[in-house]
Amino acid sequence: MAIKSRFAVSMGDVFPHGAFVVSEVEQVRDFEKSSAGRPVQQLDKESGLPVWSVSVLDADPEARRQDKTVVVKIAAHVQPVPPEAAAGLPFRPVEFDGLTVTPYVAENGGRPRVAYSLRASGMRAPGAHGKPSPRQSNQDAA
Template sequence: MAIKNKFPVAMGDVFPHGAFVVSEVEPVRDFDKSSPGRPVQQTDKETGLPVWSVSVLDADPEARRTDKTVTVKIAAPHQPVPPEAAAGLPFRPVEFDGLTVTPYVQETGGRPRVAYSFRAAGMRAPGHQRPAPGKNQDAA
């Protein structure tokens, strides 16, 4: 099968009405390697880079309440910097580069449902060009 466990998706397919950063960018804790008082940051299995997470609001007016806010994980050598807030908005509009999705079965409350895990190579302000390969994307 050509699709292993994650597959690339276009930003507009996942967030057709846009997305907004609603949290700080935080390191993802590796629960297997961490111990009490000694947290260890998770690393990406493919790149070996540290993994960071950010909460994102889906601007789709028809999104279900439980799907309104999602977490996007970003593999980057340094803590990614979210775009600046747009004038008059309380949130920061964002676009993700190299966005991938991994579907999985989530079992909560005895009712299994399909859920999605999102990962990205970087984030930037909407409308800004993606940096050329080899440039620092986490500060874009």
């Protein structure tokens, strides 16, 4: 059996030790539709929503160096707002809603390996139970 599309996973399945935002949220460029002077933002194939990306640090102490930082793409009408920084932490802890994974084959120095693309429908502070941050709620109302 081959899985040909995204499948749902829980935050704990992907990031059992937690995750931290380590970049700004940026538009994902659609390279097929963009030109040199005219960038076009990628749209999610399933929802039609604009796609944003954020780099995340996996807090798993046993994760390999090359697997410590991953990109999560988020399909949303407006640019998602990362959670506020937590006191005493250098990074912002985050949880993702509607997390999905898509496996694919990637080349690694001529050797194929299985890689994963992560997507989400939103992000929030840990323990917020699906409630967006106040700043994100204000953006959604606009």
